[in-house]
Amino acid sequence: xxxxxxxxxxxxxxxxxxxxxxxxxxxxxxxxxxxxxxxxxxxxxxxxxxxxxxxxxxxxxxxxxxxxxxxxxxxxxxxxxxxxxxxxxxxxxxxxxxxxxxxxxxxxxxxxxxxxxxxxxxxxxxxxxxxxxxxxxxxxxxxxxxxxxxxxxxxxxxxxxxxxxxxxxxxxxxxxxxxxxxxxxxxxxxxxxxxxxxxxxxxxxxxxxxxxxxxxxxxxxxxxxxxxxx
Amino acid sequence: xxxxxxxxxxxxxxxxxxxxxxxxxxxxxxxxxxxxxxxxxxxxxxxxxxxxxxxxxxxxxxxxxxxxxxxxxxxxxxxxxxxxxxxxxxxxxxxxxxxxxxxxxxxxxxxxxxxxxxxxxxxxxxxxxxxxxxxxxxxxxxxxxxxxxxxxxxxxxxxxxxxxxxxxxxxxxxxxxxxxxxxxxxxxxxxxxxxxxxxxxxxxxxxxxxxxxxxxxxxxxxxxxxxxxx
Amino acid sequence: xxxxxxxxxxxxxxxxxxxxxxxxxxxxxxxxxxxxxxxxxxxxxxxxxxxxxxxxxxxxxxxxxxxxxxxxxxxxxxxxxxxxxxxxxxxxxxxxxxxxxxxxxxxxxxxxxxxxxxxxxxxxxxxxxxxxxxxxxxxxxxxxxxxxxxxxxxxxxxxxxxxxxxxxxxxxxxxxxxxxxxxxxxxxxxxxxxxxxxxxxxxxxxxxxxxxxxxxxxxxxxxxxxxxxx
Amino acid sequence: xxxxxxxxxxxxxxxxxxxxxxxxxxxxxxxxxxxxxxxxxxxxxxxxxxxxxxxxxxxxxxxxxxxxxxxxxxxxxxxxxxxxxxxxxxxxxxxxxxxxxxxxxxxxxxxxxxxxxxxxxxxxxxxxxxxxxxxxxxxxxxxxxxxxxxxxxxxxxxxxxxxxxxxxxxxxxxxxxxxxxxxxxxxxxxxxxxxxxxxxxxxxxxxxxxxxxxxxxxxxxxxxxxxxxx
DNA sequence: AATGAATGAGCGTTCATTCAT
DNA sequence: CATGAATGAACGCTCATTCAT
Numbered sequence: 001x002x003x004x005x006x007x008x009x010x011x012x013x014x015x016x017x018x019x020x021x022x023x024x025x026x027x028x029x030x031x032x033x034x035x036x037x038x039x040x041x042x043x044x045x046x047x048x049x050x051x052x053x054x055x056x057x058x059x060x061x062x063x064x065x066x067x068x069x070x071x072x073x074x075x076x077x078x079x080x081x082x083x084x085x086x087x088x089x090x091x092x093x094x095x096x097x098x099x100x101x102x103x104x105x106x107x108x109x110x111x112x113x114x115x116x117x118x119x120x121x122x123x124x125x126x127x128x129x130x131x132x133x134x135x136x137x138x139x140x141x142x143x144x145x146x147x148x149x150x151x152x153x154x155x156x157x158x159x160x161x162x163x164x165x166x167x168x169x170x171x172x173x174x175x176x177x178x179x180x181x182x183x184x185x186x187x188x189x190x191x192x193x194x195x196x197x198x199x200x201x202x203x204x205x206x207x208x209x210x211x212x213x214x215x216x217x218x219x220x221x222x223x224x225x226x227x228x229x230x
Numbered sequence: 231x232x233x234x235x236x237x238x239x240x241x242x243x244x245x246x247x248x249x250x251x252x253x254x255x256x257x258x259x260x261x262x263x264x265x266x267x268x269x270x271x272x273x274x275x276x277x278x279x280x281x282x283x284x285x286x287x288x289x290x291x292x293x294x295x296x297x298x299x300x301x302x303x304x305x306x307x308x309x310x311x312x313x314x315x316x317x318x319x320x321x322x323x324x325x326x327x328x329x330x331x332x333x334x335x336x337x338x339x340x341x342x343x344x345x346x347x348x349x350x351x352x353x354x355x356x357x358x359x360x361x362x363x364x365x366x367x368x369x370x371x372x373x374x375x376x377x378x379x380x381x382x383x384x385x386x387x388x389x390x391x392x393x394x395x396x397x398x399x400x401x402x403x404x405x406x407x408x409x410x411x412x413x414x415x416x417x418x419x420x421x422x423x424x425x426x427x428x429x430x431x432x433x434x435x436x437x438x439x440x441x442x443x444x445x446x447x448x449x450x451x452x453x454x455x456x457x458x459x460x
Numbered sequence: 461x462x463x464x465x466x467x468x469x470x471x472x473x474x475x476x477x478x479x480x481x482x483x484x485x486x487x488x489x490x491x492x493x494x495x496x497x498x499x500x501x502x503x504x505x506x507x508x509x510x511x512x513x514x515x516x517x518x519x520x521x522x523x524x525x526x527x528x529x530x531x532x533x534x535x536x537x538x539x540x541x542x543x544x545x546x547x548x549x550x551x552x553x554x555x556x557x558x559x560x561x562x563x564x565x566x567x568x569x570x571x572x573x574x575x576x577x578x579x580x581x582x583x584x585x586x587x588x589x590x591x592x593x594x595x596x597x598x599x600x601x602x603x604x605x606x607x608x609x610x611x612x613x614x615x616x617x618x619x620x621x622x623x624x625x626x627x628x629x630x631x632x633x634x635x636x637x638x639x640x641x642x643x644x645x646x647x648x649x650x651x652x653x654x655x656x657x658x659x660x661x662x663x664x665x666x667x668x669x670x671x672x673x674x675x676x677x678x679x680x681x682x683x684x685x686x687x688x689x690x
Numbered sequence: 691x692x693x694x695x696x697x698x699x700x701x702x703x704x705x706x707x708x709x710x711x712x713x714x715x716x717x718x719x720x721x722x723x724x725x726x727x728x729x730x731x732x733x734x735x736x737x738x739x740x741x742x743x744x745x746x747x748x749x750x751x752x753x754x755x756x757x758x759x760x761x762x763x764x765x766x767x768x769x770x771x772x773x774x775x776x777x778x779x780x781x782x783x784x785x786x787x788x789x790x791x792x793x794x795x796x797x798x799x800x801x802x803x804x805x806x807x808x809x810x811x812x813x814x815x816x817x818x819x820x821x822x823x824x825x826x827x828x829x830x831x832x833x834x835x836x837x838x839x840x841x842x843x844x845x846x847x848x849x850x851x852x853x854x855x856x857x858x859x860x861x862x863x864x865x866x867x868x869x870x871x872x873x874x875x876x877x878x879x880x881x882x883x884x885x886x887x888x889x890x891x892x893x894x895x896x897x898x899x900x901x902x903x904x905x906x907x908x909x910x911x912x913x914x915x916x917x918x919x920x
Numbered sequence: 921a922a923t924g925a926a927t928g929a930g931c932g933t934t935c936a937t938t939c940a941t
Numbered sequence: 942c943a944t945g946a947a948t949g950a951a952c953g954c955t956c957a958t959t960c961a962t
Contacts (some may be wrong), residue, residue, distance in 0.1 A: 018945095021946095021947095037354075042930090042931065042932085043931075043932065044932090052947090052948095053947065054932085054933085055933090055934080055935085055947070055948050056946080056947055058932090058934080059946075059947075059948095063933090064932065094436070121354075123409070124349075124351075124354075124413070129413070151435075156436070157435045157436065158435055158436070161426075161430060162430075165423065165426055165427055165430060166430060166435055168407055168410070169399060169402075169403045169427070169431065171406055172402035172404070172405060173398055173399045173402040173403065175402060175405075176398050176401055176402025176405060176406070177398055177402065179353070180398070183354070183359070193395060196392050197395055197398075200391055200395060200396060200434075201399065201434065202434050202435055202436045203388075203434040203436055204430075204431065204432050204433040204434025204435075204436075205378075205381075205388055205391050205434075206386070206388070247921095272955090272956065272957085273956075273957060273958085274956075274957090282922090283922065283923045284923085284956095284958085285922070285923050285924075285925090285959080285960090286921080286922055286923065288957090288958065289921075289922075293957080293958085294956095294957065294958090478942085497814075499729045502934090502935065502936085503935075503936065504935075504936095512943090512944095513945075514935095514936085514937085514945095515937090515938080515939090515943070515944050515945075515946090516942080516943055516944065518936090518938080519942075519943075519944095524935090524936060524937090554896070579814075580814040584727075584809070584810040584873070589873070608895075616896070618893075618895055621886075621895050622890075625883065625890060626895055628870070629859060629863045629887070629891065631866055632862035632863040632864070632865060632866025632867065633858055633862040634862070635862060635866060636861055636862025636865060637862065639813070639814070640858070643816065653855065656851075656852050657855055657859070660851060660855060660856060660859060660894075661891075661894065662894050662896045663894040663896055664890075664892050664895075664896075665838075665847045665892055665894075666846070666847065708924095708925080711926095732951085732952065732953085733953065734952075742926090743926065744928095745926070745927050745928075745929095745954085745955080746926055746927065748953090748955080749926075749927095753953085754952095754953065754954090
């Protein structure tokens with residue numbers, strides 16, 4: 001009765017300590033990878049900055065690339081959990097999209113290293129595609145699709161839009177803005193772009209006269225006019 | 231008098247030969263960089279595939295990165311010249327945007343190595359920003375801005391949109407689609423995404439009352455249809 | 461008075477348990493070293509296979525090499541004790557030599573790991589020469605010398621032979637055959653080489669006049685008796 | 691006509707220089723491997739002692755082990771060529787065997803590093819078995835077999851001996867003596883063991899009474915006479 | 921101009937060994 | 942006594958780049 005809790009405590013303490021060390025490594029690694037890129041970053045630097053020996057890093061991660069891949073897992077999960085939670089509280093597909101974009105941009109804004117690693121390193125690594133971290137991201141992205149499809153079903157969005165394309169527009173824009181923001185030294189605020197961006201995507205950029213009369217003339221391109229899509 | 235023309239010829243021949251060797255190196259380098267990425271690619275491989283010695287490669291390019299940076303210059307110039315040429319022939323900002331996007335996508339579609347190098351390597355390299363190659367790209371991109379601004383000025387586009395943002399939506403989407411296309415092994419056709427994408431961006435995704443009736447005619451812009459705006 | 465016997469029991473139990481753990485480590489280590497060689501073998505693997513922690517292994521053995529060196533001690537002692545025992549029962553130096561060789565070969569045959577460790581690892585390690593394990597072997601080998609010298613003294617062997625050389629021939633041959641046997645994946649039977657080998661060494665390879673008449677009594681092994689060579 | 695010989699000279703000079711460097715590396719490597727063994731030897735040490743950069747060593751040899759394996763090739767070829775040459779000049783199988791053993795022992799005696807590498811390192815490396823170097827050795831060893839078989843055919847050796855076994859006795863003894871000689875710091879002379887060794891192997895160690903009468907008894911040891919083995 | 925040859929500089933990874941509990 | 946955890950100390954190997962011809 002005396003020993004049992006003690007040893008349990010010890011184990012827990014050990015577990016916690018290890019957890020803490022692991023997180024420390026991830027934190028520092030994120031920093032270094034974000035600043036230097038994958039190749040320029042060295043385990044030696046991560047070890048020195050985290051005050052954990054290189055050998056110990058290899059106790060927690062099998063490989064330099066393995067360490068890299070394990071960086072986004074937690075943050076990504078956090079973001080997408082939060083997303084799922086919020087989406088339940090919001091009515092209207094447009095509003096939901098706005099929330100999603102806002103969540104992405106605000107996350108990137110506040111987790112710069114995470115953003116840089118995703119945008120500049122992982123997005124282009126084929127091996128990352130088969131990773132736990134990427135799985136989470138993929139599932140998170142499905143939410144966007146779902147919202148778009150709901151919007152179509154409810155009549156809030158047009159029936160003839162291609163959900164994959166709309167999702168690509170949204171994500172492409174987010175990533176482009178974020179990448180630019182990172183590459184140019186993060187001068188301004190990402191969040192303030194959310195509203196104009198969503199408005200633009202939802203309403204389009206075309207100015208609309210009030211007369212419905214002209215609608216039909218407005219949209220069919222000459223070269224397609226005789227042949228309805230598909 | 232005997233020698234002079236000969237030596238001139240020789241010089242010209244030498245120039246041409248050097249030019250040819252340089253182009254050969256660039257062509258092979260593009261191939262290798264596209265397939266392997268920057269770090270995985272080696273000068274040795276480029277030398278072997280181009281049948282030009284490693285040392286000679288360093289006669290033409292100062293560093294491996296220098297070689298990388300000089301790859302896009304020509305292709306980019308070609309594309310943007312073409313773009314400028316075409317834009318003069320097209321009336322209407324929406325149509326111009328469509329042409330721009332089409333040009334981008336078709337170029338990427340047909341110059342896969344170029345696309346891969348831009349999307350996966352150069353886009354994220356800060357040193358590339360200060361490069362001749364990037365200058366060309368930047369100037370090309372200004373065209374998009376110009377078109378958007380013209381569209382706003384002419385009333386074809388809404389007055390309250392942010393041109394930088396619209397440009398970001400367009401480029402972000404193009405890049406996202408292209409990157410996905412590359413990362414997934416280039417399965418389908420990029421070009422066929424141009425029209426739905428532009429339509430979506432121009433008109434937005436929000437459904438509007440009474441519209442369904444007319445949708446098959448949807449895309450003819452007023453100014454093309456034969457009837458003056460308003 | 462209550463405690464004393466108990467603690468003694470505990471101690472004994474502890475002793476036995478420790479002994480058992482130590483033997484377990486040696487057994488597993490022999491296996492691993494034999495399969496992988498010294499450098500390729502790792503303490504980690506030995507620990508995992510023996511289900512004893514790496515740290516504990518270092519409680520029993522000071523270094524990896526120390527562990528290696530302590531492997532042969534017991535087996536060697538066993539063999540040489542057996543040898544000494546048997547030699548007392550056998551008359552005649554030639555027969556004694558035959559017994560010795562038989563004992564070696566049969567031991568190697570049945571303790572493959574032991575054989576591999578001796579032949580492929582320890583034989584070439586200078587530090588092993590100063591080891592307890594090697595001492596035992598050295599003393600065992602002295603027996604061979606003794607037998608040879610007795611043979612000379614008794615007139616059974618020629619007076620002009622060099623005992624060191626004869627011993628070298630015997631041991632060299634044993635080791636060569638054993639090493640080959642190990643290196644080639646232990647295809648055939650070592651023991652069956654004992655008789656022809658000893659015969660050869662004792663009688664030499666030179667043919668002698670008139671000999672054929674008597675040979676059937678001398679050497680024909682039972683299983684060959686029906687088909688006289690020639 | 692002016693250039694051609696010059697460039698040829700240059701090329702030859704380059705070739706020769708490279709050859710020289712390669713030989714230098716092999717020489718130094720032999721030294722280091724012999725002194726330290728394979729694992730303890732480092733490329734760094736070989737580089738330093740040969741005054742050739744580590745990187746350059748890897749221009750000549752693909753791998754540390756590749757370097758090791760290429761050490762014996764030349765020496766081995768030399769020895770076995772010499773052997774083949776001499777054997778033609780010698781009459782009598784016994785004499786030929788003597789020459790072979792002498793050649794081995796004298797070679798080992800004078801190429802200590804070579805001897806150490808063969809005896810302590812390569813003999814036990816399974817990958818070496820599939821090497822050019824080992825091929826040469828194998829073919830050299832066939833000579834011994836050939837001589838033994840010739841001796842049997844000519845009646846010089848007994849008909850009932852097993853050539854493989856005799857070869858094993860010879861090689862085993864050579865290797866044992868050489869290994870011992872190396873392991874004990876090479877105190878005495880290897881060559882002086884050749885004659886007694888060959889005599890011993892050829893004539894056997896059994897003392898032979900002069901009386902032909904006893905021949906039949908001679909070989910059946912008294913203590914065994916009534917009980918045929920097995 | 922062209923290149924064969926040489927190398928400096930670096931880095932990821934492995935393990936035997938130790939320490940704290 | 943047993944062990945989980947931590948690490949120091951190496952080392953083989955790669956390649957972009959330069960030099961000498």
